[in-house]
Amino acid sequence: MTLFHFGNCFSLAYFPYFITYKCSGLSEYNAFWRCVQAGATYLFVQLCKMLFLATFFPTWEGGAGVYDFVGEFMKATVDMADLLGLHLVMSRNAGKGEYKIMVAAMGWATAELIMSRCIPLWVGARGIEFDWKYIQMSFDSNISLVHYIAMAAVVWMFTRYDLPKSFRLPVTILLGLCVYKGFLMELFVHVFLLGSWTALLVKAVLTGAISLCSLFLFVTLVHSN
Amino acid sequence: MTLRTSKVVALLLLSVHLLNASALPAASSYEFNAYRMQQYNLHQDKHGCRGAIVVAEARSAVDTSLTRRCVIMKLPDFTTERYLEAKKQNAAAVLILLPQNISSVPEDIVQGFMVAESQVLQKETLMPVYVVPEDEQLLCMYEEVTQAAATKSASALVRVLRSIITATAFQILVSNNSPIKPMTDTTIITLEGVLPGAGEDPPTIVITAHYDSFGLAPWLAYGADSNGSGVTVLLELVRLFHHLYSDPRSQAPYHLLFSLTGGGKYNFLGTKRWLEENMDHAESSLLHDNVAFVLCLDSLGTGDELFLHVSRPPKPGTPQYSFIQLLEQVISARFPWVRFGTVHKKINLQEATVAWEHERYGMKRIPGFTLSHIENPKSELRGSILDTMAQVDIRKLKRNAVIVAESLARFMYNLSDKGSAKDMQVFKGSLDIQDSHLSALMTMITSVPRAVQLMNREPEHTLLISSLEQEFKHYLQQVHRHTFHPDRRDPEITFFDQMKQPMMMYRVKPAAFDLFLGGCIAGYLGIVYYAIQNFGHVYTKLKATVKAKHQ
Numbered sequence: 001m002t003l004f005h006f007g008n009c010f011s012l013a014y015f016p017y018f019i020t021y022k023c024s025g026l027s028e029y030n031a032f033w034r035c036v037q038a039g040a041t042y043l044f045v046q047l048c049k050m051l052f053l054a055t056f057f058p059t060w061e062g063g064a065g066v067y068d069f070v071g072e073f074m075k076a077t078v079d080m081a082d083l084l085g086l087h088l089v090m091s092r093n094a095g096k097g098e099y100k101i102m103v104a105a106m107g108w109a110t111a112e113l114i115m116s117r118c119i120p121l122w123v124g125a126r127g128i129e130f131d132w133k134y135i136q137m138s139f140d141s142n143i144s145l146v147h148y149i150a151m152a153a154v155v156w157m158f159t160r161y162d163l164p165k166s167f168r169l170p171v172t173i174l175l176g177l178c179v180y181k182g183f184l185m186e187l188f189v190h191v192f193l194l195g196s197w198t199a200l201l202v203k204a205v206l207t208g209a210i211s212l213c214s215l216f217l218f219v220t221l222v223h224s225n
Numbered sequence: 226m227t228l229r230t231s232k233v234v235a236l237l238l239l240s241v242h243l244l245n246a247s248a249l250p251a252a253s254s255y256e257f258n259a260y261r262m263q264q265y266n267l268h269q270d271k272h273g274c275r276g277a278i279v280v281a282e283a284r285s286a287v288d289t290s291l292t293r294r295c296v297i298m299k300l301p302d303f304t305t306e307r308y309l310e311a312k313k314q315n316a317a318a319v320l321i322l323l324p325q326n327i328s329s330v331p332e333d334i335v336q337g338f339m340v341a342e343s344q345v346l347q348k349e350t351l352m353p354v355y356v357v358p359e360d361e362q363l364l365c366m367y368e369e370v371t372q373a374a375a376t377k378s379a380s381a382l383v384r385v386l387r388s389i390i391t392a393t394a395f396q397i398l399v400s401n402n403s404p405i406k407p408m409t410d411t412t413i414i415t416l417e418g419v420l421p422g423a424g425e426d427p428p429t430i431v432i433t434a435h436y437d438s439f440g441l442a443p444w445l446a447y448g449a450d451s452n453g454s455g456v457t458v459l460l461e462l463v464r465l466f467h468h469l470y471s472d473p474r475s476q477a478p479y480h481l482l483f484s485l486t487g488g489g490k491y492n493f494l495g496t497k498r499w500l501e502e503n504m505d506h507a508e509s510s511l512l513h514d515n516v517a518f519v520l521c522l523d524s525l526g527t528g529d530e531l532f533l534h535v536s537r538p539p540k541p542g543t544p545q546y547s548f549i550q551l552l553e554q555v556i557s558a559r560f561p562w563v564r565f566g567t568v569h570k571k572i573n574l575q576e577a578t579v580a581w582e583h584e585r586y587g588m589k590r591i592p593g594f595t596l597s598h599i600e601n602p603k604s605e606l607r608g609s610i611l612d613t614m615a616q617v618d619i620r621k622l623k624r625n626a627v628i629v630a631e632s633l634a635r636f637m638y639n640l641s642d643k644g645s646a647k648d649m650q651v652f653k654g655s656l657d658i659q660d661s662h663l664s665a666l667m668t669m670i671t672s673v674p675r676a677v678q679l680m681n682r683e684p685e686h687t688l689l690i691s692s693l694e695q696e697f698k699h700y701l702q703q704v705h706r707h708t709f710h711p712d713r714r715d716p717e718i719t720f721f722d723q724m725k726q727p728m729m730m731y732r733v734k735p736a737a738f739d740l741f742l743g744g745c746i747a748g749y750l751g752i753v754y755y756a757i758q759n760f761g762h763v764y765t766k767l768k769a770t771v772k773a774k775h776q
Contacts, residue, residue: 004740012746012750023757130393219764
C-alpha cells in the first residue's frame with residue numbers, strides 16, 4: 001500500500017494550500033495567473049541565490065561534526081533575497097493590502113511546495129520501506145505556508161510609508177526572525193540535539209509566534225486610523 | 226460541536242503519542258551480502274538447500290508462527306530442533322547471524338552449532354538458508370523482532386491491536402533474475418613436489434594433506450583446524466627436510482613426495498584423481514612401487530590426543546609398524562601428557578563417504594595412515610564455519626609438528642638402531658620449529674575461504690594456490706600442479722552457484738497502518754479546514770478589539 005502512503009503525504013501537504021486558496025477569496029479575483037507569476041519570481045530568486053552562494057561562498061573544509069556557525073549565518077543572510085522577491089511581487093500587484101499579501105504568499109509557497117517536496121515524495125514515499133520523514137516533510141510544508149504568509153505581511157508592512165514610528169522596531173525584528181528562522185532552527189537542533197519530531201514542533205511554535213505577532217501588528221496598522 | 230471536536234482532538238493526541246512511541250533508530254532500508262548454504266550433488270546424493278529467492282517478513286526463532294516467514298537466528302538459536310521446527314512449519318527462509326568475534330562464544334554453543342551444521346548438510350532442503358556476519362543494523366533488527374515476538378506472547382488485547390496497526394516489521398528480500406545452475410567449471414587442483422633421497426632407487430615416503438575447507442556456507446568456511454593445520458605442518462616438514470637434504474651428507478635414503486590435494490572434503494576427490502593419473506596414466510611414478518608408507522595429515526591444530534587411523538593393523542617388521550613405534554617413543558619421551566592411540570577402521574567400499582585420506586591409497590594397495598587429533602571420522606569438527614583461528618592453539622600445533630618431524634627423522638635416519646637417546650632432539654637451533662612461523666603460515670592459509678566451489682574462480686583463491694605452489698618450488702624439485710575437472714557425463718561432484726547474494730532488508734509497516742494514518746490525516750485536515758473557514762471571525766474580532774482600544 002505504498003502508493004497509498006504517497007497519497008497520504010501528498011494530501012497532507014497539498015490540502016491546506018487548496019483550502020487557503022479557496023477560502024481566502026482569491027478565486028473570485030481571478031488571482032490564479034498572478035499566483036503563477038509569483039511562483040515564477042520565486043524560481044528566479046532561488047536561481048540567483050544559488051548562483052550567488054556558489055560563486056562567493058567556499059565549501060566548508062572543516063570536520064564533519066563541527067557546525068560552521070559563521071558560514072551558515074552568512075548563507076542565511078543571502079535569504080534576504082527572498083524578502084526582495086516578495087516585495088517585487090507585491091509591488092507589481094495593484095489592490096488592497098490583504099490581496100497583495102495573499103497572492104504573493106500563495107504563489108511563493110506553492111512554488112516551493114512543487115519544487116522542493118513533490119519529487120522527494122514521489123521517489124521516496126512510494127518505496128516499500130517506511131520512513132517517518134515523508135510525513136514530517138508534509139507537515140513542514142504546512143508550516144511553510146503560514147511562514148510565507150507572515151513573511152509577506154511583514155514585508156508589506158515594512159514598505160508602507162505610513163508606518164508609525166513605534167512599529168518600526170517590532171516589524172524589523174520580525175523581519176529578521178523570518179529571514180534567520182532556518183538558521184535558528186539548525187542551531188537549536190545542533191545545540192540541543194533535538195529529535196526530528198521535536199524539531200518540527202519547535203518550528204511550528206516559532207512560526208506560530210511570528211505569525212501571531214505579525215497578524216496583530218497588521219490588524220493594528222490597517223484598522224487603527 | 227464541542228464534543229465532536231474534543232473527541233477528534235483526543236484521537237489526534239493519542240495518535241501522536243502512538244507515532245512517537247514507535248519512532249525507531251535504524252535505517253529504513255539496508256543492503257548487505259548474504260552467503261547461501263552450499264548445494265552439491267555427491268554421486269547422485271543431493272545435499273544442501275535448493276532455494277535462493279526470499280520474499281518474507283522477518284520473525285524471531287522463538288516466535289510461534291513461522292509459516293512463510295524468514296526466521297532470524299543467532300548462533301545459540303541454530304539447533305537441529307529449531308531448524309526442523311522451521312522446516313515443519315514451512316518457513317520461507319532461515320537467516321543466521323554470525324558473530325564477528327567467534328572466540329568469545331562459549332564452547333557448548335559452538336558444539337551445538339557444529340552438530341546442527343553437519344546434520345543440516347546431510348540432506349537437501351527447499352528452504353533457503355543464508356549466513357550473514359553480524360553488524361549494527363542486523364543486530365537492531367534482531368532485537369526488535371525478538372521484542373515483537375515477546376509482546377505477541379504477552380497477549381493483552383490492546384497490545385495485540387496496537388502491534389497490528391503500528392508495529393514495524395522487517396521485510397527480507399533476495400531477488401534473483403536467474404534460476405540456480407550447476408557450475409560447469411569446477412576445478413580441483415593438486416600440488417606435488419619431491420625431495421630426492423640418497424642412494425640408488427630408495428623407497429618413497431609420501432606426506433600429504435588436503436588444503437580445502439568445508440562449512441555451511443562456502444564463502445565463510447575458513448577451515449583453520451581442518452585442514453589449515455595439516456597444510457601448515459606439511460609446509461614446515463617441507464622446510465625442515467629441505468634443509469637436511471640440501472647437504473648431501475645428511476640426505477636420507479628415502480625419497481620424500483609431498484602432496485597438497487584439493488577436494489578433500491568431498492571424498493578426497495583430488496587424491497583419487499591424482500592417484501589415477503600417477504598410477505594408471507603416468508609412465509613412471511614414485512608411487513608405482515616401493516612406497517614405505519603414506520602419512521596423511523588431517524587436523525592437528527589443537528587437542529591433547531593424537532590418533533593414527535589405519536585401515537588394517539600393520540604387521541611387525543613393516544615400515545608402518547616401525548614408524549608407529551617411533552611415534553609412541555617420541556610422545557612418551559618428550560610429551561607424556563599426550564594420549565596416543567591407533568584407530569582401526571576397515572575400508573568399506575559400499576559407504577557413501579570416504580572417512581580418511583589414507584583409504585584412497587589403501588584402495589590402490591598403497592599402505593598408509595592418517596594422523597589427526599579427531600577420533601571420529603564423522604565428527605562435526607571436520608567441517609564448520611566456526612572453525613577459525615580461534616579453534617587453533619599454536620603451541621599444540623607446534624607440539625604436533627615436532628612429534629611428526631622427530632618421528633620421521635628417526636625413521637628415515639634409523640636413529641634408534643644407531644643408539645640415540647629416546648629424548649634426543651633432532652631439530653633444534655637453526656632448525657627449530659618456531660611459533661611465529663607457524664602463526665604466519667596459519668594466518669596466510671586462513672586469510673581466504675578455501676571451499677572447493679570458490680577455488681580457481683576468485684582472484685584471491687588463485688593467488689593462494691599460486692603462493693602454495695611457490696613455496697613448493699622454493700624447497701622441492703619436480704613440482705607439478707595437476708588440474709582436474711569432474712567428468713562431463715558422470716560427474717562425481719556437482720556444485721551449484723549463487724553462493725553470495727545481495728540481500729535487502731526493509732522496514733515496513735502493516736497495511737492497516739496506512740489506513741490508520743490516512744484516518745489521522747483526514748482528521749487533521751478537517752481541523753485545518755475548520756480553522757481556515759473560521760479565520761474570518763477571528764479577524765473581525767481582532768479588528769473590533771483594536772478599534773475599541775483606539776476609541
